[in-house]
Amino acid sequence: MSNDEVGSGVALSETEADERLLDRLAGFSSEQTGLAVAGFAGFLAVWYVAALFQPTYLLPSPVEVLAAFVVELTAPASLSIPFTGAELPATRLVVKLIQSLYHYVPGLLIGTSIGVFAGVAMGWNTRVDSIFTPVTRLLRPIPPLAWIGFAVIWLGVNHQGATFIVAIGSFWINFYSAYGGVEGVSEDLKEVAASLGVDDDWTMIRKVVIPAASPSIMTGIRTSIGQCWMIVVAAELIVGVGVGYEILNTAQNLAMDVSVAYMLVISIVFLVSDGLFRRVERRALEWRA
Amino acid sequence: MSGDANAGADATATDPDETATVRVDSLGKTYASDRRTVEALSDVEFAVEDGEFVCIVGPSGCGKTTLFRIIAGLEDATSGAVTLDGSPVTGPGTDRGMVFQEYGLFPWRTVAENVAFGLEEQGVEEPARSERVTEMLELVGLDGFADAYPKELSGGMKQRVGIARALAVDPELLLMDEPFGAVDAQTRDMLHGELLDIWAETDKTVLFVTHDVEEAVTLADRVVVMAANPGRVREIVSVDIDRPRERTESEFAEYVERIRGLIGE
Numbered sequence: 001m002s003n004d005e006v007g008s009g010v011a012l013s014e015t016e017a018d019e020r021l022l023d024r025l026a027g028f029s030s031e032q033t034g035l036a037v038a039g040f041a042g043f044l045a046v047w048y049v050a051a052l053f054q055p056t057y058l059l060p061s062p063v064e065v066l067a068a069f070v071v072e073l074t075a076p077a078s079l080s081i082p083f084t085g086a087e088l089p090a091t092r093l094v095v096k097l098i099q100s101l102y103h104y105v106p107g108l109l110i111g112t113s114i115g116v117f118a119g120v121a122m123g124w125n126t127r128v129d130s131i132f133t134p135v136t137r138l139l140r141p142i143p144p145l146a147w148i149g150f151a152v153i154w155l156g157v158n159h160q161g162a163t164f165i166v167a168i169g170s171f172w173i174n175f176y177s178a179y180g181g182v183e184g185v186s187e188d189l190k191e192v193a194a195s196l197g198v199d200d201d202w203t204m205i206r207k208v209v210i211p212a213a214s215p216s217i218m219t220g221i222r223t224s225i226g227q228c229w230m231i232v233v234a235a236e237l238i239v240g241v242g243v244g245y246e247i248l249n250t251a252q253n254l255a256m257d258v259s260v261a262y263m264l265v266i267s268i269v270f271l272v273s274d275g276l277f278r279r280v281e282r283r284a285l286e287w288r289a
Numbered sequence: 290m291s292g293d294a295n296a297g298a299d300a301t302a303t304d305p306d307e308t309a310t311v312r313v314d315s316l317g318k319t320y321a322s323d324r325r326t327v328e329a330l331s332d333v334e335f336a337v338e339d340g341e342f343v344c345i346v347g348p349s350g351c352g353k354t355t356l357f358r359i360i361a362g363l364e365d366a367t368s369g370a371v372t373l374d375g376s377p378v379t380g381p382g383t384d385r386g387m388v389f390q391e392y393g394l395f396p397w398r399t400v401a402e403n404v405a406f407g408l409e410e411q412g413v414e415e416p417a418r419s420e421r422v423t424e425m426l427e428l429v430g431l432d433g434f435a436d437a438y439p440k441e442l443s444g445g446m447k448q449r450v451g452i453a454r455a456l457a458v459d460p461e462l463l464l465m466d467e468p469f470g471a472v473d474a475q476t477r478d479m480l481h482g483e484l485l486d487i488w489a490e491t492d493k494t495v496l497f498v499t500h501d502v503e504e505a506v507t508l509a510d511r512v513v514v515m516a517a518n519p520g521r522v523r524e525i526v527s528v529d530i531d532r533p534r535e536r537t538e539s540e541f542a543e544y545v546e547r548i549r550g551l552i553g554e
Contacts, residue, residue: 191363192393194381196458197410207406211397287397289440 060257069093069261097265100242102159104232107166111228112221115171119178119220120213124205136175144169145234157239165235170224177220181213215288218281225277229270311337311360311462311496316369318355318520328519329355333369335513335525337462342488342495344505345513348552352520357466357498361387373462383407386455390467392447394439400450401426401435407458425453428487445476452484456491463488465497469504481507485532502552506544507534514551523551 044062051061060068072093079090079098090098122129122136144165151161185208193208210217236244243262250258318330329352337343347353358364360371362381371378373385381387394403404422413421426432429449439447448468455463469477485508488495499505505512509528516523526548530540 188389188391188393189395191361191381192387192389192395193406194363195361195383195385195387196407196454197383199380203410208395211395214397287399287438287440289396 057254057256060260064257065260065264068255068257069264072096072258072261093262093265096241096243096246096262097269099159100232100236100244103162103166103235103239103242104228107163107232108170108224108228110163111167111170112174112224114167115174115220115224116178116217118171119175119180119217120182120205120210122175123179123182123213124201124209140172144172144231148235148238151235152238159239159241162232162235162239162242166228166231169231170228173224173227174217174220177223178213178217181216181220182209184216185209185212215285218285222274222277222281225273226270229266229273233266310339310374311494312372313356313360314370314372316356316359316371317367318352318359318364319367330359330366331519331521333515333520333522335522337494337496340492340494342485342497342508342510343513344497344499344509344511345515346499346502346505346548346552347515347520347523348517349500350520351515351517353498353500353515354466355520356515357464357496360496361385361464383411383458384460385462385464386458386460388448388451388455388463388465388468390470392439392444392451392471394447394450394454396439399436399438400431400442403439403450404454404457406454411458421457425457428456428490429453430483443476444472445480448472448480449483452487456487456493461494463493463495465495467499468497470499470501477504482533484508502545502548503536506530506541506548507536512548514548516552526551 047062051059051064056064073091075092077090077092077095078087079095080087082102118132122132147168148161148165151164155161155164189208189212190204193204198204198207232242233244233247236242237248239245243265247259247262247266250256250262313333313335316330316333317328320327320329333352333356335343345353345356355364359366360378362378362385378385387393395406398406401419401422404425405418408418408421422435423432426435429452431446431449431453434442434446439450442450448471451468452463469480472480481504484495487493497505497508506528512526512528514523514526515521526544528544530538530544534541536542
């Protein structure tokens with residue numbers, strides 16, 4: 001049989017798939033981008049007009065916020081490198097953002113790793129599931145920030161405290177997505193693998209369960225990337241460094257334009273990290289229908 | 290499937306050790322729930338000889354899928370035993386290649402990677418692995434689709450991948466559970482021809498479960514006709530028509546009528 005006999009086959013070549021994607025993007029830009037721009041411009045206009053009748057400390061205008069953003073982005077400050085004692089020239093905004101990254105990145109990595117591991121373990125093994133389900137049900141409803149007291153007592157008012165809170169937040173998100181993903185892996189695939197010679201748990205998990213659950217695991221990671229930016233802001237209100245602390249600190253001094261500028265920083269880093277991960281996700285899950 | 294593309298593709302296929310005798314001995318399966326017990330299989334007994342193509346047909350609820358799963362080693366029997374070349378079946382294994390109705394392809398693996406799965410587990414190293422994969426894809430006529438993902442394939446092509454993957458590890462027995470139930474009639478006819486070609490070429494023993502009587506008469510040397518409540522063997526019918534078989538032949542229609550009569554359709 002030659003391939004042209006395979007009449008019902010609909011294999012897409014790479015270029016065809018690319019063209020489809022471009023078509024979709026083109027469709028998006030012509031129809032929806034206009035509305036999106038109009039919506040955003042309307043939001044800025046309402047904000048601007050409302051701010052005309054209020055002092056800056058009650059409602060800063062978008063122009064004032066932008067000005068404050070530029071000042072923070074350019075005002076010189078020095079960045080101290082941990083463990084080395086070295087100081088690097090930077091700007092105020094960059095220093096605050098890097099302080100926040102000290103909490104965000106390790107917290108996210110630790111929480112995600114432990115969360116995915118625990119989720120896969122509980123989703124895979126019914127005994128582990130039975131043992132830990134009551135504990136997870138009990139602990140799950142507690143908001144990550146509620147642990148702040150322990151974070152301070154155990155780790156002190158410092159980077160580790162905020163990291164701990166972020167890790168708890170990302171742990172739960174990744175735990176449940178991995179758990180759900182593993183539970184949803186079809187029996188058929190496991191049976192096929194068994195019939196093809198997979199006879200131990202570790203191989204089954206590595207070669208079947210984790211790939212099959214990867215869409216769900218990836219969604220969990222992406223959700224936690226976003227949620228952790230929100231958690232880090234809250235955690236920093238207490239530990240007194242980073243972008244989160246700056247939002248509160250400047251507001252307490254009624255420098256609302258600066259406070260909103262730092263809120264904007266959170267939005268931007270969220271959009272950038274989410275956008276980057278979406279690209280990674282699309283690559284990794286190319287096989288998905 | 291044209292023979293010329295695959296001539297000499299599988300040098301080991303004619304080795305008599307590669308084929309198997311399946312024995313199903315007074316097999317019984319009972320499911321017990323809180324309120325009642327259901328006898329899915331009762332005293333099922335038959336054998337499949339080396340290189341034979343046997344179809345199991347029966348109405349829904351006759352336990353043919355349960356029987357398939359017990360032979361595959363995915364479920365335990367309540368009584369009796371299944372033996373393959375004399376050794377009892379205790380679990381799934383690479384001596385029985387399985388092909389499912391819903392294909393069971395690994396969607397994150399390409400066509401070639403799906404076919405390679407069992408070879409990886411057997412520790413077949415490159416380049417032997419890739420050579421075997423190429424050979425199998427040629428056998429099922431998918432040589433141009435090695436790098437496609439399952440989502441890009443039609444149902445018929447997916448099932449060809451399923452067959453290639455099952456055959457790659459060189460099982461003694463090919464176990465197929467309504468493999469063409471999810472493809473359209475035209476593709477099914479084509480796949481029947483291809484499957485018979487592959488069977489002739491690889492000399493495998495095939496056990497094929499279906500509810501379609503015409504499909505069974507098209508394919509099988511012998512048809513195990515099952516009845517329901519409890520699931521049991523009603524009769525075993527030898528189909529003595531030369532291949533390729535045409536559905537329009539009167540002999541073909543007679544077999545179909547006879548088996549339908551046994552089932553009570």
